Amino acid sequence: MEVFVPHQNVNNIYLEEIIRFSDSKFIFGNINEYKSSFKIVNIHFPEAIFNWKRPTEDELIDLERELLLWKKHSKIVFTLNDIESHYDRENKFINLFRLIQRHVDAVIHLGNYSFEKFKHLFSENCSHVVIYHPLYASLTENYKTESFSKELKINLKEKYIVTVIGALRSADEAKLVFKIFNKIPVKNKFLVVPTMFQFINMPSYFPYRFRKIYRAVVERIFCYPLQKKDYFFGYTFLDHKYMVDLVEKSSLVIIPRIKNLNSGNLYLGLTFDKPMIIPKVGNLTEIADLFNFPVLDLKKNNFEEVIKIQLDPKIEFSFKTNDYLEKKKVFMPNKIAKEYDSFFNNLINTK
Known part of the structure; x- marks a missing residue:
């Protein structure tokens, strides 16, 4: 057909x-x-x-x-x-x-x-x-990867890497990411957002030559009080060969969606068995409930509760249970x- x-x-x-x-x-x-x-x-x-x-x-x-x-x-x-x-x-x-x-x-x-x-x-x-x-199963099957940290000259060793793979689509999504990251009680945490601030357009009355300065100012406003050593932001689509390496090295994946019906980021996290912060929106809640993952209820403001569960070292063992592996077969x-x-x-x- x-x-x-x-x-x-x-x-x-x-x-x-x-x-x-x-x-x-x-x-x-x-x-x-x-x-x-x-x-x-x-x-x-x-x-x-x-x-x-x-x-x-x-x-x-x-x-x-x-x-x-x-x-x-x-x-x-x-x-x-x-x-x-x-x-x-x-x-x-x-x-x-x-x-x-x-x-x-x-x-x-x-x-x-x-x-x-x-x-x-x-x-x-x-x-x-x-x-x-x-699931993105092909990314785990003899997929040729290249070092994300080496390509971008970032030393990610001994870091608690928190990633947001999908592009941020609004200021509210960016604010959510920073709010989650700031509440993570880990000293050596490092935030990676390969596609950041696409939702921000420089006003037309600004000369084009000032675009880098404008972006830098916007970055500082959003990131405060984080220091440059605490994060890396990119501004273009991340090639899959680097994305796979980044996800594999990640300690936690944030799904930054607030209004979306679906998110491929959730299935990427499932593919690589990664702890995730999943908002209670759209179809995401159904998948989270299936796997007994906690969901971030923005109305109840249960950030600390969800983060605590996802930072528990025992979560890695749950990814190896027969129940979890059987449920993954559905996808x-x-x-x-x-x-x-x-x-x-x-x-x-x-x-």
Whole structure:
């Protein structure tokens, strides 16, 4: 079966984990490369359809025309990574998301929270299923890694490394990270955020040559009272060969999401059996509950309680129990791929 993804692949390799075990052939391309022979059209990131740029009204009209054409020959499936764009502070993509919600034939939810809360946003004839996000198993299978600390000339030996792998998307997420980090009662702690402050744009009235100065000032404001020796921030996507090394060396992983429906960072932490600080949001709570992980309830402000549990040395033994290992099998890519294939086949065989 040929599955058309109407946008290019993204840096998040979760879909590749599914593709390598799927019986379906996934084909990436722009909306004009659709063929009537495609049985399934699978949308993962609506913004990627327009290369992460705000679509014009004419482009939305053209997309709706395409969607209606696709529905004549294919089933359109929306994998619901999120209900709105991650970076959409100005509601630039809301009409795009609503358009897709209106016309898709089926939705793959990454958790029951999503299924229960957002099912009503789609048409009555839309099919729904819960299929979880896969682990990043390929990163543990003979993956060639390179030293993160050597590449960036940072000595991480004998440090309690706290990492935030995913890009921070708002000032509130950054504040949450610093609040958690400052409450960790460890002397030799070191914070690593490879993709930091992407959410901050220098005002247009500032000359471009001052961008580094502006960034440095913003960094000091956010980081106070931390010293430079206590953290490292990058500003671009971290190559997977360095990311794997960083995660393996990490003592604790922070999931900085406040409003998101899902987070691949959680599954990255699961992949490498790392203690995590997981906020009580979206589908994250369901996965945390499955593994009996504590969740950070921002309303109850239970920071100290969650941090204490995750810093307990006994937590490493819990990652070796049969119960934990059996639960991880639910998220193995080969299992998730079979669930995708089964759902796709059921769709095309349903009148």
